Each structure stands twice: as structure tokens, then as C-alpha cells.
Amino acid sequence: MFGKNLLVRMLDRRDTLPPDEIALIEALPVRPVTFGPDEEIVREGSRPAESCLVANGFAVRNQAIREGKRQITAIHVPGDFVDLHSILLKVMDHSVSALGSCDVVFIRHKDLLTAMGGSPHLTRMLWLSTTIDASIQRTWITCLGRRSAKQHLAHIICELYVRLEIVGLASDQTFAIPLTQAELGDVLGLSVVHVNRTLQELRAKDLVSWKDRRIVILDFQRLALLADFDATYLNLFHEPR
Amino acid sequence: MFGKNLLVRMLDRRDTLPPDEIALIEALPVRPVTFGPDEEIVREGSRPAESCLVANGFAVRNQAIREGKRQITAIHVPGDFVDLHSILLKVMDHSVSALGSCDVVFIRHKDLLTAMGGSPHLTRMLWLSTTIDASIQRTWITCLGRRSAKQHLAHIICELYVRLEIVGLASDQTFAIPLTQAELGDVLGLSVVHVNRTLQELRAKDLVSWKDRRIVILDFQRLALLADFDATYLNLFHEPR
DNA sequence: AAGGCTCATTCACATTGTTTAATTGGCGAG
DNA sequence: CTCGCCAATTAAACAATGTGAATGAGCCTT
Numbered sequence: 002m003f004g005k006n007l008l009v010r011m012l013d014r015r016d017t018l019p020p021d022e023i024a025l026i027e028a029l030p031v032r033p034v035t036f037g038p039d040e041e042i043v044r045e046g047s048r049p050a051e052s053c054l055v056a057n058g059f060a061v062r063n064q065a066i067r068e069g070k071r072q073i074t075a076i077h078v079p080g081d082f083v084d085l086h087s088i089l090l091k092v093m094d095h096s097v098s099a100l101g102s103c104d105v106v107f108i109r110h111k112d113l114l115t116a117m118g119g120s121p122h123l124t125r126m127l128w129l130s131t132t133i134d135a136s137i138q139r140t141w142i143t144c145l146g147r148r149s150a151k152q153h154l155a156h157i158i159c160e161l162y163v164r165l166e167i168v169g170l171a172s173d174q175t176f177a178i179p180l181t182q183a184e185l186g187d188v189l190g191l192s193v194v195h196v197n198r199t200l201q202e203l204r205a206k207d208l209v210s211w212k213d214r215r216i217v218i219l220d221f222q223r224l225a226l227l228a229d230f231d232a233t234y235l236n237l238f239h240e241p242r
Numbered sequence: 243m244f245g246k247n248l249l250v251r252m253l254d255r256r257d258t259l260p261p262d263e264i265a266l267i268e269a270l271p272v273r274p275v276t277f278g279p280d281e282e283i284v285r286e287g288s289r290p291a292e293s294c295l296v297a298n299g300f301a302v303r304n305q306a307i308r309e310g311k312r313q314i315t316a317i318h319v320p321g322d323f324v325d326l327h328s329i330l331l332k333v334m335d336h337s338v339s340a341l342g343s344c345d346v347v348f349i350r351h352k353d354l355l356t357a358m359g360g361s362p363h364l365t366r367m368l369w370l371s372t373t374i375d376a377s378i379q380r381t382w383i384t385c386l387g388r389r390s391a392k393q394h395l396a397h398i399i400c401e402l403y404v405r406l407e408i409v410g411l412a413s414d415q416t417f418a419i420p421l422t423q424a425e426l427g428d429v430l431g432l433s434v435v436h437v438n439r440t441l442q443e444l445r446a447k448d449l450v451s452w453k454d455r456r457i458v459i460l461d462f463q464r465l466a467l468l469a470d471f472d473a474t475y476l477n478l479f480h481e482p483r
Numbered sequence: 484a485a486g487g488c489t490c491a492t493t494c495a496c497a498t499t500g501t502t503t504a505a506t507t508g509g510c511g512a513g
Numbered sequence: 514c515t516c517g518c519c520a521a522t523t524a525a526a527c528a529a530t531g532t533g534a535a536t537g538a539g540c541c542t543t
Contacts, residue, residue: 135376145386146431190387
């Protein structure tokens with residue numbers, strides 16, 4: 002129930018959900034599961050019959066490449082419909098795993114298709130959810146390709162703050178996320194050593210404090226300026242869609 | 243008409259389109275436009291009332307950042323529905339421009355919504371198109387973050403070959419694309435100089451020949467092995483969706 | 484044929500990122 | 514309490530990539 006309300010809140014922030022659509026979402030049968038740190042939620046190469054929604058905690062998508070390297074292609078926060086796209090893609094080309102302890106709910110594709118069957122607008126709202134993910138991915142591509150390590154790190158901190166704030170998990174320039182520096186490296190495409198150096202640069206400039214999985218943004222204005230951060234891509238505005 | 247048939251071919255490759263859905267697509271009113279090299283097709287920050295489909299030639303999405311740098315986040319080939327997502331996102335967070343001369347057709351969101359209104363399966367097929375784009379974007383993230391310049395270049399060459407082959411624009415290990423080394427740098431997140439160096443390495447290994455916008459893959463097997471290329475993410479299989 | 488484009492190429496050099504390895508500090512298990 | 518593990522931190526040598534300036538090759542225009 003917690004998971005479902007979160008999804009409603011995420012979607013309702015982008016466009017008003019009429020009561021019947023909220024009812025459709027809340028009536029979906031769910032299978033709640035808790036995963037421990039680093040446990041695999043969905044395996045690369047599998048053909049899921051259900052999609053999962055983060056209710057509590059964090060999940061990451063990652064693509065493994067040869068020689069044990071991996072790249073994290075997305076960080077999912079509560080309310081995110083992590084692998085909704087598997088309803089269309091069929092074969093997972095990446096895996097999803099828990100970052101810290103993570104509660105998710107699984108929803109069968111069959112039930113989602115039924116719910117969407119009679120409601121084109123609900124269908125679009127779910128489509129929107131995958132589209133916002135894609136928008137974030139484009140921004141990550143730009144960060145990886147054309148921003149310096151320092152800017153990139155600053156950018157991801159701004160993004161996480163904004164995304165967590167709207168689900169009530171960040172306030173007063175502070176949030177917590179169980180991300181080690183090694184994992185942060187897999188997000189930023191950097192080595193652990195360089196993540197550490199870069200983090201120290203931001204600390205030296207009194208922009209952030211990152212200690213024990215708790216991040217404090219000391220000066221959001223300057224951090225966003227450094228990162229060239231513009232929240233448009235997060236689509237945090239209310240529109241008929 | 244050419245554009246529409248190409249879209250049908252792209253979708254039909256992933257799942258059989260029943261005749262009524264093909265008819266719906268072919269009945270869509272289109273507005274064909276030809277753009278010259280580097281002309282802007284859709285502007286960042288705009289709120290389009292139509293989406294565009296590439297009929298002929300190539301288009302790129304790019305995100306500009308401060309100081310004139312830019313990152314290309316997608317390359318679109320004939321048959322691709324470039325900015326279908328604008329139907330949901332409303333405000334463009336990036337621009338689309340022509341790569342060489344490019345024929346596109348614009349289709350009004352209103353008409354698309356009407357066509358989808360009565361056909362949940364058609365809706366899903368269009369959703370699928372944006373989802374495959376997202377899948378390609380994830381792979382680009384991994385290339386940018388965790389592959390060397392050489393692997394990344396090899397990867398994009400493999401990807402372009404496969405994508406062009408299915409629309410009949412590549413065969414015999416050869417294809418043409420009007421991409422300068424500077425633009426390739428904006429795709430790979432590298433400087434022109436380094437693109438040039440990397441290209442020469444691939445040439446020296448007798449893997450590819452790239453001359454006058456014409457690429458010849460001399461040994462696909464070895465190139466794919468070097469790039470760690472696996473076409474799963476392109477979703478080139480036929481499934482009920 | 485001369486000039487002026489664009490693109491590809493080269494060089495020298497600066498910057499950034501990686502690798503490996505050693506060190507520190509916190510914290511839970513026994 | 515102490516051992517051992519994990520995350521974080523630091524160092525130094527090295528590799529990869531970026532920058533800026535200059536040159537060459539091809540092609541179009543005049």
C-alpha cells in the first residue's frame with residue numbers, strides 16, 4: 002500500500018490522476034519483497050512476468066561488462082517503477098539490484114495490461130514514467146561525455162537531492178543514501194581513487210559534506226552553478242499529459 | 243508515405259502489426275519537411291505540438307552545455323520516431339538537428355493520440371519505440387562510463403551497422419553516414435584529436451576503414467569482440483508485446 | 484590557376500584518470 | 514577487549530585523454 006501511494010504521488014505530481022485511475026492503481030495486486038544489500042532484484046537476461054516498484058530504500062540498474070567492471074545506469078528511489086519497461090522489452094539487458102536494504106513490490110504484467118486496457122490516460126501516465134527515466138538517462142550521457150568529474154559529481158548530488166525531496170526523503174539540504182565511493186564510481190564512470198579526490202575537492206570548496214552515507218549540501222546555489230544543473234529534465238511540473 | 247512505411251517496418255520487426263493498426267498508422271496526416279545539414283529540427287526549450295519521424299538521412303539529439311560544448315545523446319536513422327516522447331514530456335530538454343540532409347515527417351500529437359485512443363496495442367508499439375531508444379541510451383551510458391575510447395568507437399560502429407542493416411541501408415559490411423570526426427567526438431565524449439587517434443588504431447588493426455563518410459567493417463567478428471558488442475539491447479526479435 | 488573553405492592529421496604539452504598498494508579508523512563478532 | 518573486515522583515505526608511477534597550434538589534402542568558387 003505504501004508502494005502504491007508513492008507511485009500515485011509521483012504521477013500526480015506530473016498530471017492530475019482522476020479518482021478512477023487512482024483506484025485502478027491501488028487495486029493492483031502486489032507481491033511485496035524485501036531485498037538485502039547488493040541482492041539481485043531482477044537478473045540480466047531474464048524474462049520477467051512482473052515489474053517492480055521501489056517502496057522503500059534504493060535500487061540500481063547495472064550493466065556488467067567483461068573483466069568484472071560494471072556501470073550503474075540508473076539510481077531508483079522510492080516511488081520509481083524500476084523496470085516497467087520489461088513489459089515491452091521482454092528480455093532484460095541489464096540487472097537491477099538493491100542498494101542497501103530495499104523493499105519493493107512486484108506487479109504482474111498481466112494485471113498492468115488489464116488496468117491499462119480501459120484507460121488510455123493511465124497508460125500514458127505509466128509511459129510517462131519510463132519517459133522520465135529516459136530523460137534522466139540522456140542527462141547522464143551528457144554528464145559522462147562532456148562534464149568534468151567535479152561537475153558530474155556535483156550534478157548527481159543536485160539530482161538526488163531534488164528527486165528525494167519530492168518524495169519527502171530530503172530536506173534542509175540533507176539526505177541519506179547508502180552509496181559507497183566504489184558504487185559512486187560505478188555511477189560516475191570513475192575509479193574509486195578519483196571519486197575520493199573529487200569528493201575532497203567539493204569538500205575543500207565547502208560545497209558538500211558527505212560522511213557516513215549522509216550528504217549535506219552546504220551551498221545549493223553554488224553547487225548547481227558548478228554542475229550547470231537545470232532541473233527541467235526531471236519534469237517536475239504539472240501538465241495535462 | 244515513405245516515412246510511414248519505414249515506421250511500420252521498424253515496428254513490425256518487433257511484433258506483428260495487425261492490418262487495422264497498419265491502416266491507422268498509414269492514415270496519419272503527415273507534414274513532410276527537408277532539413278539541410280546542421281539545421282535545427284526541434285529546439286531545446288520548445289513545446290512541440292507534433293513529433294517527427296526520420297524518413298531519409300540522419301538526425302541527432304544533442305544537449306548543449308556551457309562554453310559551446312555539446313553531447314550527442316542519440317543518432318537517429320530512417321524509421322526512427324525521433325521525439326515521440328515530446329507527446330508526454332511537453333518541454334524539450336534537448337534539441338534535434340539534421341546530420342547531413344534529412345527528410346522528416348511531422349505528425350501532430352493530436353492525431354497520434356486519436357490513433358492510439360482506440361488501440362491499446364498500437365499504443366504499446368509506440369511506447370516500445372521510445373523504450374528501445376532508452377535501451378540504446380543505457381548502453382551508451384555504459385560505453386561512456388566503462389569502455390575505453392577504442393572499445394567505444396568499435397561499439398558504435400557495430401551498433402550503426404546493425405541498425406542500418408535492418409532498414410536496408412547497410413550491407414556487405416558497409417554503410418555511409420555523414421558524420422565528421424568532430425561530431426563523432428560529440429557522440430563519444432572525446433576530443434577531435436583523440437577520435438582521430440582512435441580511428442587510426444582501428445585502421446591499423448585492419449578492423450575498419452572510414453573514409454569520405456563511408457565505413458567498411460573489415461572484420462565484424464573481431465570488431466564486436468573488441469567492443470564487447472551484444473545486440474540484445476537493440477531488441478531485434480519478434481515477440482507478442 | 485588561385486583562393487578559401489572544411490575536414491583530417493600531427494605534434495608537443497597539459498591535464499585528468501588509473502593502478503597498485505599501503506594506511507587509517509570504525510565497528511561488529513566472538 | 515581484540516581481531517578482522519570494510520570503507521575511506523592517501524601516495525606515487527603510469528596511462529589515457531584533452532588542448533592549442535600548425536600543416537596537409539581535397540574540393541568548391543571565382
